[in-house]
Amino acid sequence: MARAQAVSAEEKVFTAREVEMAERKKAIELIGAAQAAEREALRLTSAAQAEKPASADRGAAIRAQAAGRRRCRQDQVAGDASVRAEIEAEAMRLMNEAHNVLSPEARASVLRLRLVEKAEAIIRESVRPMERIEGIKILHVDGLGGGGGGGDGDGHGGSFADGVGQLGAALSRAGAARRPAAARDRPRGGRHPAAGGGVSAVPRAALPPASPQPSQGVTVVIRIYVSSVIDASADNVWSRIRDFNGMPQWHPGDRRQPHREQRAVPTRSAASATSTPRDGGMIRERLLALSDYDYSCTYEILESPMGVDNYVATLKLTPVTDGGRSFAEWSAEFDCAEGRERELTELIGNGVFQGGFDALKRLFR
Numbered sequence: 001m002a003r004a005q006a007v008s009a010e011e012k013v014f015t016a017r018e019v020e021m022a023e024r025k026k027a028i029e030l031i032g033a034a035q036a037a038e039r040e041a042l043r044l045t046s047a048a049q050a051e052k053p054a055s056a057d058r059g060a061a062i063r064a065q066a067a068g069r070r071r072c073r074q075d076q077v078a079g080d081a082s083v084r085a086e087i088e089a090e091a092m093r094l095m096n097e098a099h100n101v102l103s104p105e106a107r108a109s110v111l112r113l114r115l116v117e118k119a120e121a122i123i124r125e126s127v128r129p130m131e132r133i134e135g136i137k138i139l140h141v142d143g144l145g146g147g148g149g150g151g152d153g154d155g156h157g158g159s160f161a162d163g164v165g166q167l168g169a170a171l172s173r174a175g176a177a178r179r180p181a182a183a184r185d186r187p188r189g190g191r192h193p194a195a196g197g198g199v200s201a202v203p204r205a206a207l208p209p210a211s212p213q214p215s216q217g218v219t220v221v222i223r224i225y226v227s228s229v230i231d232a233s234a235d236n237v238w239s240r241i242r243d244f245n246g247m248p249q250w251h252p253g254d255r256r257q258p259h260r261e262q263r264a265v266p267t268r269s270a271a272s273a274t275s276t277p278r279d280g281g282m283i284r285e286r287l288l289a290l291s292d293y294d295y296s297c298t299y300e301i302l303e304s305p306m307g308v309d310n311y312v313a314t315l316k317l318t319p320v321t322d323g324g325r326s327f328a329e330w331s332a333e334f335d336c337a338e339g340r341e342r343e344l345t346e347l348i349g350n351g352v353f354q355g356g357f358d359a360l361k362r363l364f365r
Helices: 004-102 104-130 160-176 234-241 339-362
Strands: 219-230 254-257 272-277 284-293 294-303 309-320 325-337
Touching: 104 284, 104 294, 104 309, 219 339, 234 309, 234 325, 234 339, 325 339
Parallel strands: none
Antiparallel strands: 219 325, 254 272, 272 284, 284 294, 294 309, 309 325
């Protein structure tokens, strides 16, 4: 019994010694690990502190390099701009010298050619205020001052550039008709006794002409405008009316001969056509401008039995997105003898323009 107790006590002593040795070893290892972690942290801190100024130096170097490249590009651009300015100045000087040696006729031709380039935009802007109108019918005649007719027998003597110049003058006069109603309706030289309602006229003889001209009687300038809405898309309607010689296919009052004085595609202003109205007589027209982009064409009358001069008309379509319809406009401006305003307004506005729109409406039902 005593021996068993001695063995048990000895084992307890051995166990206690082993536990103490294990705890001491553990404590030593923890201390060693803490020392290693502190050394690594100190190394990283030192490395970061050393890297910070180096990074700042590298950033400053990169910024200085970028600034140098930017200044170099600015200097290059400034040099290119200077060279370009010198080239443009020299080109302008040469152009001015070339213009100085032009004759007055050549200068007038250059001006008319520039007007040709802007004619399409002028026509487009002249009808822009009407784009949002759903459906109206206006017969309005404005009289403006100016000289009488002239040129050859049909009132359109001279070259094609001269004809385009006359078109620009007509468009300029048409722009005056778009002024506010109060200013447009203000008396300008009196009102013709035969004109009533929406028809007004001013005798050309009431205003002093730009240059002396032979007496040819009193003439007035007439402007007619008719619009309508057609239940078909602008593409479909334009495909029907685009052909300058194809009006008999859709207009009931036109028997146009399929003939052109010069062979040309319909988009060229040299195209001319001869038509015979159903009430007799012959009308010779010439196409001035045609735009598939704006759905518009502008033409003039060279010869007709109606007794009109300087006749310029425009037929234009504007797409109506609500319902896939088309807003159609037909306008004309011309000179005629005093006293025929109502007669020609009825003949052209109701007979030709509105009659054509009614035919198109029946065609696209």
